[in-house]
Amino acid sequence: MALAYRPEKEEIIQSIINGVKGQEAIVDDDAFFCLDYTSFCSGTCLYCAKSRNNWDLKRERMSPEEVPEGFREAYEKGIRKFFLYGGADLYFDREKVSDIIRRIKEIYTGCELYLAVGEKVFEDFQAYLEAGLDGYVLFHRSANADHFCKLHTLESYPDFRMKMLPPLKQMGLKIGTGITVGWPYQTAEILAEDVAFLMELEPDLVVIDAFRPEEGTEFESFPKGDRKQQENLVKLVRKIFPDIRILTHL
Ligand code: SF4
Numbered sequence: 001m002a003l004a005y006r007p008e009k010e011e012i013i014q015s016i017i018n019g020v021k022g023q024e025a026i027v028d029d030d031a032f033f034c035l036d037y038t039s040f041c042s043g044t045c046l047y048c049a050k051s052r053n054n055w056d057l058k059r060e061r062m063s064p065e066e067v068p069e070g071f072r073e074a075y076e077k078g079i080r081k082f083f084l085y086g087g088a089d090l091y092f093d094r095e096k097v098s099d100i101i102r103r104i105k106e107i108y109t110g111c112e113l114y115l116a117v118g119e120k121v122f123e124d125f126q127a128y129l130e131a132g133l134d135g136y137v138l139f140h141r142s143a144n145a146d147h148f149c150k151l152h153t154l155e156s157y158p159d160f161r162m163k164m165l166p167p168l169k170q171m172g173l174k175i176g177t178g179i180t181v182g183w184p185y186q187t188a189e190i191l192a193e194d195v196a197f198l199m200e201l202e203p204d205l206v207v208i209d210a211f212r213p214e215e216g217t218e219f220e221s222f223p224k225g226d227r228k229q230q231e232n233l234v235k236l237v238r239k240i241f242p243d244i245r246i247l248t249h250l
Contacts, residue, residue, distance in 0.1 A: 003199060005240050012192040012236065016181075019228075020235040027208075027234060028245045033074035034083040037062045041087025043118060044153045045141075047183070049214040050087040056216050061089060064096050068103040075108045082111055083247070085137070088118035097124070098131040105132035114176060114205065119161065125168055135174030135204060138165055142183065143197040144190045151183060165201055176205030176245075181233055182225020183211050191233070198237065205245040208234050 007015065038061035041050040049057055062070060071082050082104065086092075092100075097117065104113055115128060116137035125136065138161045142148040145158035161177075169175045179194045180186075198206060210225030234246055 002243070003202065003240055004242050006199060007195075007236070007240070009189075009192045009196065012195045013188045015236040016188055016191055016195075016229055016232050019232045020239055023235040023239045025231050025234040026238055026246070027248045028081075029247055029249045031079070031245075032081045032083050032247060033071060033079045034085065034247075035067070035070045036086055037067050037070065037084060038086035038089040038092065040089040040091065041118075042090050043088045044155050046151055046153065046218040047211070047214065049216050051217065054216045061086075061091065064092070064100055067100050068107055071104060071108060071111070075111065080108075080111050082108070082113045083116070083137070084113065085116035092117070094124050094127050098127045101128055101131040101133050114174070116176075119164070122167070125171060125173065129171060129173055133173065135176060136168055137176035137178070137205060137207065138168070139178040139207070140165070140194075140197065141178075141180070142186070142190060143193040147183070147185060147190050150185045162197060162201075165203070169203075174204040175201070176203050176207065177201065178207035178209065179233060179237075180225065181208070181210045181230045182223070184219045184222045186211075195233075195236065195240075199240060202241075203244065205247065206237060207247045208237060209248060 039050050040059050040061055042052055044051050044053055112134045114135040114137055115133055140161045141151055148158040165175050165177060208230060210227055210230040212224055213220050213222050234248060237246060
């Protein structure tokens, strides 16, 4: 994904705060159909209601047979880009996920499928690729190690996901990550580090959202992320990468 513009850190910060003049915030939300298939999760991310530590959440999962069917209506409406995501649900082992990918690719000719189900081992990604997966989205959450640690328990390592993404690209998968505006303890400098990481990674897809405090989490009383800053960030990323896919409404 070629860079059309390579701003310095101070320019990034100013663009996030003041906006990017003359640049449209073009997103690809309408081109994608997104399906969340399980709220079970073995993870413990402090911002997420799906954390296994949230005992109040009523958990639901689609069956392996139901997941491919979840895309039928969207396909019939002409949507060909699918985004399948969910918690790190141990029920869906390598074989089940690979079968789901295979089914989706068989049923929906010409579709492009991205998957996001958290951290996996190399053999999982290899199996997904062989089953026909087009892309994998791994949210790095924060490129600043100290900040990452404020959002996660000791089970998650700051740069693990950042280091996992380039090998996925080398394997032949398209890759994606995300930037969230307004995380607790985030500063404009930290956001600039996320943008710098994006420029280094050159992903195919990026999710740019604004922080939404979720009930039952450590951060439920923190303020929402700033929508204007989110739009500014979309404009900046679009200016840097004219061809990247940007999703904003996951
Ligand atoms: S962010 Fe993902 S891995 Fe972390 S708790 Fe939520 S669903 Fe699980």
